[in-house]
Amino acid sequence: QVQLVQSGAEVKKPGASVKVSCKASGYTFTNYGIIWVRQAPGQGLEWMGWISAYNGNTHYPQKLQGRVTMTTDSSTSTAFMELRSLRSDDTAVYYCARKGEARPPDYWGQGTLVTVSS
C-alpha cells in the first residue's frame, strides 16, 4: 500500500532552517511528483511547491522563492523540503503528498509540526 512517512516535529529559532523528509513506499517513486503543503494553526491549506521525482524539476510559489528548496533521493524514495530564514509565521504543520501526471495529490504524509519560536 502507498505510504508517505514524514520526519518528526521540529522546534526552531527565528532565522534558522528546517529540513523535513518524506519517505515513500508502495509505488514507483520516480513515476510521480511530490507536493508540499503547509497549514498554520487554525488556517487553511497553502501549497508550497512541487518537485518531479523523475527529473528533479521544481516549481515554487513566488512567496517562497529563495527560501524553500525541494529535493528528492530516488535511492531511498525520499523527498525533502528545506525552508530557510524561518519566521514565527512559518509555524505550521507541513505535509507532503504524492501527485501523478494530470492527477490530484492523492496520498498524503502524516504531517510534521514545525514550531518557530525564540
Place this chain on the structure above:
Amino acid sequence: DIQMTQSPSSLSASGGDRVTITCRASQGINNYLAWYQQKPGKVPKLLIYAASTLQSGVPSRFSGSGSGTDFTLTISSLQPEDVAAYYCQKYDGVPLTFGGGTKVEIK
C-alpha cells in the same frame, strides 16, 4: 496565477440536510478540480477529482459537479461524521492553488 474562491467560509446545517459548497476559479481549469475533506487534527483526504469523480471508498452522499470556472461539492444528507473543513484545489498545473476552505458544522 489562477485564484480559487470558495463559499461559504463556514456553514451550519442539520443532520440529513443537503449541503452545497461552491468553488470558483478566476480562469478556466479544464475540470482539473479536486475536493478534500479535513477533519480536526487529521490529514486532508481526497474526496473527488476531475470535478465529479468520486475517489474510491468515499460515500456516495458526496458528489461534485461543474466545469470551466464554477464547481460544486454537495453532501446529499449531512451526517455527524461529515463535520470537517472542505477544500477545493486546482491541479491543472502549477501553482496547485487551494480554495480558502469551508467549515461544516452540525446544528
